[in-house]
Amino acid sequence: MSALLRRHPLLPVGLAFGAFLLFAPVFAERGTENDLWNMSFFVVLAAAWNLLGGFAGQVSLGYSAFVGIGAYTTVLLAKAGWSPWLTLPVGAALAAAFSVVVGLPTFRLRGPYFTIATIGVGEAVRVIASGLDFTGGSSGLRMPPGTFDFTANYYGMVGLALVTLVLVAWLQQHAFGLALEAIRQDIDGAEALGVNSTQVKLQAHAISSALVAVAGGLFATNFQYISPGSVFDFRLSLTIVLMPIVGGMGTLTGPVLGAMLFSYLQIKLLASPALRDSYLFIYGGLLIVVMLFEPRGIVGLLDRLRARLPRRRTQAVAEAHGAG
């Protein structure tokens, strides 16, 4: 336990916050709950993206496709009479399958080439989804009546966020996480040490896209209406990438901090028309500032601040004990 605490000093804070989220419906107002729902949604997207983009360093700009697959699967199956909850695993499976189809060719590319290819894949998916008949085209689809239950959906989203974080933390501790880290640092070195890099990347892609698809399904149930404009929205796919980057790529806490920042930004953006018109300035400016000054994001910034502060005695002693 103490080893775990030393690795993740923010763990108690996180657990306390998780408990707060779970009990929020007892005392919080509906507006607050909506904001917390949105934050949990963002945590799932950011933490899941981070598994491939942060840990393995494979920056993908095409993740809104998986939100879309999850959302469309839920609506289409619910229209066929399924319970929305039962549609979630189906959406996850479809998204994972699609992630393999996309990953098999594109994972042969490295670094920025992979990133550019994912822009192409995202564009292609959006064009095709607006052209297909059963997706309702650009006018979108509505959930059947009687599927709306905010409290259940709230618990679903918060639970999914916690499961995602625990899963990512667990994977990070094991050989799988080390393999991802090795791929990020030096893919040839990783291969030489016996890591099947394509397979590991495909697995990470499948896990993260399945999580994102489940979030997409819950999104569809909560908003009751989806269209290519809402689930394949440029701002959404931008947010998915920016949250972990601004928070701190390849860390556990980074995506959570990023998700908090961006859900706060979203509330502010929705509240003020002037800000809403300049969200690209804010997003682009954040990206530029982070890339120029601290590519490790908020987490890197905090690390730097902590290194400046005089170290507390107790901590130094504890570390000396740990080392000795």
Next chain:
Amino acid sequence: MQKFVVVALNSLLAAGLYATMSYGLAVIYGVMRIINLAHAGLMMLAAYATWALNDRFALDPFLSMLVVAPAFFLLGMALYATLIRWLPRSQAGPSIQSLLLLFGVWLVLQNLAYAIWGGDTQSILTPYTMESVQLFGGRFGVPQILVFGVSILSLVGLNLVLRRTFLGKAIRAVTQNRDAAMLSGVNAGQIAAVAFGIGTAFAAMAGSMLSTLYAFTPDFGRSFLLKAFCIIVLGGMESFTGVAVGALVLAFIENFASAYTSIPVSYQDAISFTLLVVVLVAAPGGLPGLWRKLDRRVVAR
């Protein structure tokens, strides 16, 4: 047969524009090993600048390039001096960091256009926009022909600069081997700034020309960025001839696919994405790499 000739001519006309559009990306990649994602935003901004000049001063879009291109050359130098210069230099390939930085620049440019001109679709109408010429039984739009002419002129001019001047030779030297160029007394930082300016100016020329052919919004340019990237990958990333060949190949495939198959027009953009992924996966060295591989195989026999 007649149809074939007409489609081939159309492809050729498109290829000129494609080459201009891609060369800006290629020169920046060559000198700095950076993929300029802001290229699309720069093309969009130049399209708006051309439109604004046409709207205010009734300046012909093709003449306005004489103003827009130099202005964007300076803008590119400024971007280099304020942002790009501070990026850590990556040894092998382009870094994710530079890619994301320029992605941020693209977003800022988009918002700039939204803030100044709003989100409405704009287009430029000139007296010759609807004119066309009969040739080999096909109709060719006058703007398309003008765009082709200007593209060829600009590419020939650039080629002369690259081959005949010290600056051009220095750019090619840094592209081929940065360290060796520096050892021979080339100031690589200065060359990079100039190359970023040239790349931006070519994006601007492409944007001005695109504005005579297409309607545009601040979101304009994404599919053209992907096309340009596809072309420079086809062309082997850094050679001048490679870009021209890549542009021809993409233009011919696109035009022949839409003329001889039943792919709907809305999916036409998907051709370049698909080709991009196929080429990146099957022939990472582009056509030159493929050629060398085949050549070696023939020689081995």
